[in-house]
Amino acid sequence: MSVSAARVAGIIEELAPRSLAEEWDNPGWQLGDPACRVNRVLVSLDPGPDTLEKAKELKAELLVTHHPLFFRPLKHLRLDLPEEALAAAFLKAGVAVYSAHTNLDVAPGGTSDVLARRLGLDKVEVLAPREAEKLYKIVTFVPPEHVDAVHQALAAAGAGWIGNYSHCSFQVEGTGTFLPAAGTHPYIGRPGVLERVREIRLETIVPAPRLGEAISRMLKAHPYEEVAYDVYPLAREGRALGLGRVGELKEALPLVRFAQLVKEALGLPAVWYAGEEERPVRKVAVCGGSGASLIGRARAVGADVLVTGDVKYHDAQAAGLSGLAVIDAGHAGTENPMVTALAEYITEKLAGEEVEVTAYVAPPDRRYV
Ligand SMILES: [Zn+2]
Missing domain, CATH: 3.40.1390.30 (NIF3 (NGG1p interacting factor 3)-like)
Structure with a gap:
């Protein structure tokens, strides 16, 4: 299809x-x-x-x-x-x-995350945080027999992540009331009769870009004709968003060995590097594409080496002065x-x-x- x-x-x-x-x-x-x-x-x-x-x-x-x-x-x-x-x-x-393009560079799981993963980095963080992900709390009220389906629908839309834990929610039982007007088709009860029903208050957290999808999937999975739900903006912020990533190798390697590892991991015929070849590197900054503008930032977070593309002569000189090695694996290569x-x-x-x-x-x- x-x-x-x-x-x-x-x-x-x-x-x-x-x-x-x-x-x-x-x-x-x-x-x-x-x-x-x-x-x-x-x-x-x-x-x-x-x-x-x-x-x-x-x-x-x-x-x-x-x-x-x-x-x-x-x-x-x-x-x-x-x-x-x-x-x-x-x-x-x-x-x-x-x-x-740059939205994929900044996005968690995007260009530089893929590069960091390919190079086997651990403890990966954003190199140049620009903003934090905005979070919302979404709350809805569901008959007990449908709460799992609604919860799953929200999770499938990307709601309920806290760190590396998915499906995070809180559920508490209570009593909902409603009086269906004439012409309605209520899931429970009859038009004109005040109803009191057992409902679960289901609440979870959702990052701003997933909010629309989460509401739409929640409404689809919910059995009610008119769904009661609340959306609260949260003062608490989510993941850092920004260009580049920084992480650690499992063990320190001499720069020249790490440069070879980069070449092999990216399937390239050659990479260019600047720095003392025997100097050990462990903390690695990466930026797919043109990341020379992040040289200062890489040094500031204590990286030993920056892996990126499009590095000019003077960029590498400046990096060297501040004690940062550079590996240029090409714009396309990274x-x-x-x-x-x-x-x-x-x-x-x-x-x-x-x-x-x-x-x-x-x-x-x-x-x-
Ligand atoms: Zn590019």
Whole structure:
């Protein structure tokens, strides 16, 4: 069964809400019809000509990329300008394009988390916290025989997480009252008669980006025609959100050995590193893509090394002065693990829909001789 492209976009935004993106960024729909039906999804880093060819070969109706197709507002769609001709070629081929960029970098489970996991880091935290996740408490009142179904529905929408514990809720029994007006179809009782019923007050916690989905799933699972529920904003904050991650290796390694480990873990022909080769590294900062701007932050949290891409000569010099080693594994090299992880995530979320999701990891952007 096909699904709408908008549904795939919704699944991605559950992981990486667009509200997390940097201000200058342009994530979300790039082109095509969000209502179009999709049997095959291609996930890649860039919306390049090779990706378009791959999408055509696979007959994918939707391409999900990390880097957006458009960063500047278009004033025309000229076929004599390469970038605009490429956009037109996607339209002509009937391939819709959707992107999750800096929102996926910031999101828990996003680009740098995938990179940290790939490098085997433990005790992973956000390197540059920008904000904390806003939390809500959601409370509803459910007949006892339906409380498990409503609780499960809320949990399936991402409510009820406290640290690494899922399904957190509190349930207490009480008496609910209601008087159904004429023309209603009450689950319990009759129109015009005041009812007193046993109900469970079910309360749980939900991060802001999951609130809409949690309410909608809760309403679907709830047996009442008119569901009573409350939503409270909480002063308590949730997880830190921001760019980059920092974590620890299980044991300290000489820089050169760790650089080799990075090369192998990311499947790269080479990585470039700056720092004393025998110096032990244990605390590792990572940022998929271009993370040289986080050099100061990496040093401030006591990292021994920063793994990222696009490091310039003077960035590495500045890092060296402050005692931080740097490993440049390339922009694509540090972001490609996320392409595969995102394809796996979409596949899992679309289980049972018979939609084929393929990850396309482009050939290396840097060749070495
Ligand atoms: Zn990037």
